[in-house]
Amino acid sequence: MRFETLNKYVLKCPRCGFETEASPYIMRCPKCGELLDALLIADKVKLRWNELRGRGVWRYRDLLPEPNSIVSIGEGATPLIRLRSHGNAYIKFEGTNPTGSFKDRGMTIGVSLASSIGVKGVIVASTGNTAASAAAYSARAGLNCIVVLPKGGVAKGKLGQAILHGASIVDIPGTFDNALEYVLDTVLINGSADHINYYPLNSINPWRLEGQKTIAYEVFEEVGVPDYVFVPVGNGGNIYAIWKGFRELMEHGMIDHVPKMIGVQASGAAPMVRYWNGAGEAKIENPRTIASAIRIGKPVNWFRAYRAVKYSGGAFIEVSDDEIIRAQAMLGKEGIGVEPASAASLAGYLKALGEGLIGPSDKAVLIATGHALKDPDALLMGNANMISISSINELRNLVMGNAIA
Ligand SMILES: Cc1ncc(COP(=O)(O)O)c(C=O)c1O
Numbered sequence: 001m002r003f004e005t006l007n008k009y010v011l012k013c014p015r016c017g018f019e020t021e022a023s024p025y026i027m028r029c030p031k032c033g034e035l036l037d038a039l040l041i042a043d044k045v046k047l048r049w050n051e052l053r054g055r056g057v058w059r060y061r062d063l064l065p066e067p068n069s070i071v072s073i074g075e076g077a078t079p080l081i082r083l084r085s086h087g088n089a090y091i092k093f094e095g096t097n098p099t100g101s102f103k104d105r106g107m108t109i110g111v112s113l114a115s116s117i118g119v120k121g122v123i124v125a126s127t128g129n130t131a132a133s134a135a136a137y138s139a140r141a142g143l144n145c146i147v148v149l150p151k152g153g154v155a156k157g158k159l160g161q162a163i164l165h166g167a168s169i170v171d172i173p174g175t176f177d178n179a180l181e182y183v184l185d186t187v188l189i190n191g192s193a194d195h196i197n198y199y200p201l202n203s204i205n206p207w208r209l210e211g212q213k214t215i216a217y218e219v220f221e222e223v224g225v226p227d228y229v230f231v232p233v234g235n236g237g238n239i240y241a242i243w244k245g246f247r248e249l250m251e252h253g254m255i256d257h258v259p260k261m262i263g264v265q266a267s268g269a270a271p272m273v274r275y276w277n278g279a280g281e282a283k284i285e286n287p288r289t290i291a292s293a294i295r296i297g298k299p300v301n302w303f304r305a306y307r308a309v310k311y312s313g314g315a316f317i318e319v320s321d322d323e324i325i326r327a328q329a330m331l332g333k334e335g336i337g338v339e340p341a342s343a344a345s346l347a348g349y350l351k352a353l354g355e356g357l358i359g360p361s362d363k364a365v366l367i368a369t370g371h372a373l374k375d376p377d378a379l380l381m382g383n384a385n386m387i388s389i390s391s392i393n394e395l396r397n398l399v400m401g402n403a404i405a
């Protein structure tokens with residue numbers, strides 16, 4: 001069956017070269033099992049960069065799937081904020097997306113596609129943000145949504161969002177890696193989801209990642225090609241998507257090189273760093289970190305993430321939970337509220353600067369993937385500037401006087 005909405009794409013296996021007509025359902029290579037890349041066919045793309053209209057993800061529709069009807073809540077067009085403390089570093093603040101994370105860029109494409117192929121609902125495994133986003137977009141589309149979560153492993157804000165948007169919440173014992181295994185074993189047969197009424201929208205789905213690649217397009221419009229892009233890495237889809245976006249700009253003659261992609265992981269959950277350093281497979285058991293969004297031991301997109309870093313000339317680095325929390329507080333002092341996983345990109349940037357991996361004059365974009373309100377417990381662990389008073393006079397003294405530093 002031919003899918004008109006995807007007709008400017010082909011699906012290709014990056015490992016064995018298998019190629020097939022684009023389909024919303026086929027996600028893994030039927031020959032070797034690798035995740036398939038959705039590649040634009042150059043002569044089917046009519047890119048009119050100077051005529052781009054609108055804001056956000058769909059501004060770049062020339063380079064995206066084009067479903068008949070679009071399910072959108074206003075995703076993308078996030079601010080790029082220059083750090084006061086480090087003038088060559090810019091925060092791409094994905095926390096301003098409709099559900100507070102970069103996942104919305106992908107869900108607008110994924111849920112639009114799900115809607116146009118006529119499934120009953122969507123299904124995801126999640127550490128929380130994918131669940132919140134899938135729940136909101138499927139509610140918008142009038143589709144059911146099943147979210148499979150590691151019991152006790154999801155921050156309250158995200159769980160609350162999934163509840164608010166009416167998702168069916170299934171929790172399982174174990175980690176996110178177990179949850180994803182449950183979902184993939186349920187929905188994929190020979191790498192395809194064509195037999196099932198619930199459309200999988202984790203990052204194995206190459207169409208969802210097409211939405212996330214628009215981060216690269218926005219960065220390009222805002223500051224050109226930075227020297228480095230720092231990305232927190234969990235399941236590994238986002239760093240690949242951003243690299244793919246820059247690669248496509250290069251393939252269409254808009255730029256002549258891509259930025260070096262730096263994948264940042266928490267040291268207790270750093271399978272990509274382990275693989276990068278030649279210390280074993282990109283897998284660890286029992287990942288541990290305060291940054292629950294990236295508490296992932298077996299990144300399903302490990303090969304995609306690896307290619308993004310390797311072919312851009314970047315690196316994978318790890319940061320401790322203390323460094324993450326310090327970076328979160330530092331951003332807080334600049335008025336930018338991010339959840340712990342998102343602060344990993346600043347923590348990684350500071351580490352890379354400190355170790356001389358990058359220089360202070362290099363232009364770096366740090367992807368701040370999710371909003372601070374996602375994880376209120378992490379915020380409440382910080383040192384509060386709380387002062388208890390019991391009279392108006394005490395407040396007057398504070399305001400008039402010297403009691404507040
Ligand atoms: C806030 C946040 N940051 C970073 C990540 C990591 O992204 P990826 O899984 O695409 O590597 C996730 C989810 O995985 C996330 O929710």
Ligand SMILES: N[C@@H](CCOP(=O)(O)O)C(=O)O
Nearest residue numbers: 126127128129130202203235
């Ligand atoms: N942090 C993610 C983990 C799942 O990643 P996905 O990109 O495969 O959906 C989440 O928010 O659940």
